[in-house]
Amino acid sequence: MFSERTGYIIWVNDVKSARSLEKYGSIHYISRKMHYVVMYMNSDRADEVVRNIQRLPFVKKIERSYRxxxxxxxxxxxxxxxxxxxx
Structure with missing residues (x-):
């Protein structure tokens, strides 16, 4: 019924442009002070989505959440x- 979800922490240069990450998954939290986004996406498509997000110009680093x-x-x-x- 529910698909398996994976969390990712995405470090960004610009918080305003981080709102465009909504099309890749569901954004849980955006830190304006520390410039990171916590988002969840389906595990079955996570690898290709991470590759697409890494190509964006405002993304510095992507870390997988071990929660x-x-x-x-x-x-x-x-x-x-x-x-x-x-x-």
Whole structure:
């Protein structure tokens, strides 16, 4: 139902022209101070889209986000000690 999405951090020279990246994927955040764009795109077409984005004159560098590879499910092996510290 949902396609797999991949996040990319795109470092740009000009934030105003970074709005034109919307046609390549969905823009999640644009940092005006640090000049980068966080955007998500479909994983199956990500390689060719990254090649097209790299050719744009205002793009400095593209980094892939590793957020979907980080483990987000935690297990508690240590017993809860908060009840011992209550007043």
């Amino acid at each position: 979907n590879e980080i483990k987000t499910e935690y297990e508690r092996n240590v017993p809860d000690k908060t009840r011992f510290y209550s007043l």
